[in-house]
Amino acid sequence: MTTRPVDVEAVFRAEYGRAVAVLVRFLGDIDLAEEAVQDAFTTAVLRWPETGVPPSPAGWIITTARNRAVDRLRREASRDARHAEAALLSTPDAPAEEGPVRDDRLRLIFTCCHPALAPQAQVALTLRLLGGLTTPQIARAFLVPEPTMAQRLVRAKAKIRDARIPYRVPRDADLPDRLGGVLAVVYLIFNEGYGGTPELCAEAVRLGRLLAELMPDEPEVIGLRALMLLVDSRRGARLDDRGGLVPLPEQDRDRWDGELIAEGQSLVRRCLRQNRPGPYQIQAAVQAVHSDAPSADATDWGQIRQLYDQLMTLAPSPVVALNRAVAVAETDGPGPALGLVDALDLDGYHVFHAVRADLLRRLGRDAEAVLAYEAAVARAENPAERAYLERRRRELAHG
Incomplete structure (x- = not known):
């Protein structure tokens, strides 16, 4: 055989x-x-x-x-x-070690997210060990050069070894202090899987469910689960019959998973009732707004912009600012949005160049848009995304 x-x-x-x-x-x-x-x-x-x-x-x-x-x-x-x-x-x-976390993979996440390690080192190390992700994949997730990420991983392992940090299940009292790193790990695993590895995506959703069972009163745990379910609900519409990427505005919404949407929206409402907003809850609320709209034209971009304003207050980052600029383009037009985008330092991120290209196209600056699409293609790792960006570049260049 x-x-x-x-x-x-x-x-x-x-x-x-x-x-x-x-x-x-x-x-x-x-x-x-x-x-x-x-x-x-x-x-x-x-x-x-x-x-x-x-x-x-x-x-x-x-x-x-x-x-x-x-x-x-x-x-x-x-x-x-x-x-x-x-x-x-x-x-x-041999007797298994007892503790509040019984699932082996979730245990590994909690044990690696030790407070003695820097938050980014916790997440990077766990992604390497749990997800089997390569150093280039992790570097791409963090938007840093591969040598930089390789050094972080080496330093993290050395610190664990030199400080003799034990690999043991944390106590109940230790769980909240490690939760931030754990949530970041699960979400990055989900994002990597959503880009083309269904097994990782399913594993992240499973871990999110286990986290919700372990810490049912933590609103950010609920928010992360809602976020993953709402994004995952669009999986069936993300690619066409030939494997080509279909962007959100062009997706057939009848192919979205109604059960996942209903569950995700229910979790978002549960978060709202708790009134303890956090980054994952706000991102889930953004996805809930998208899932509410019967068509792309009916999307409430004003509400999405307000949510990103709130997210920039709680957890500001260049990527969040980029997403907010997309909402600004829909509420105020591509001109103001392009000014916001051009102020960001995200040259290594293909989505940054793709957003710039689309805004330049909408402003009639086609030659600049073609160059921006070329930059996006050069940085895109996912084959479906790269093919889509290349097609948009060709259409604009020969249009």
Whole structure:
């Protein structure tokens, strides 16, 4: 029996984070856990084309990785204590550590979001370990150069090692202080998945549900879940039958998932009743306004602008300012919006150039718009987005 390499890739995308999380719980050493899981997948690439994918691919990966880790500890053991540690790890019924967080992947997020690490380091490290994201993918999510992100990851691991920060489940009292990093991790995993990796998107939604069960009274947890559900409701309309990107204004709203919209809007109303606004709740409210509109022309852009004004007060950032400028273009016109966009330092972000291109096109400055589209194409990583931007550039250049 044979299998294609893509089968291993699919298992990697779906199960890498779970495997690392399980190994970290048993080993207490994230580097060793990650290396063991990578070794297991390397073995799968060599064996599965001949033997076929096992009935439980995730179980096979975890068992193989655990055996590799035990073997390595035994090889490197120089004292009886290391032998005893390896023997303990090889015991199949070792008691699980108890704590408020029972899901292995959610446990890993909470343990990595340790307050001793800078917030961006918490998020970047967890994305690397849990999502299996590459350093370039994480750098793109943070809008920083790849070498900068690589250095952050190295420093984060070194700080954990040098400070002897334990990998253990946080207590109930520790959860609120780590929540900000956890929410950021889940949302970035969702965004990466929404760009073209459905397994990551589904995993983020699952983690959001578990977070809501763990901390049901935290409005930002509710807000994040609402935000993901409302964005995910449009998945079926985001691509056309040929795999081409369909922007929000052009989407067939009959293809939006009504059940997800209803659930997301219900969660937004629940947030409003609590009256403790936060960034994820406001972003969810923006998506709720979009989902309320029966057509693109019926969108209440005034309300969206007000929400972005509030978000700029609570959590200002260049990306938020860019989104606000899009709303300004709909309420005040492309001229005032372009002035806001040109004041932003987002040259490495393809959406920045795409927004500029559209505003310049609407102002009749076609030659400048073509150059802006070229800049957006050069920076876009997602194939569907890149193809869409290239098509818009060609239409404008030859129009």
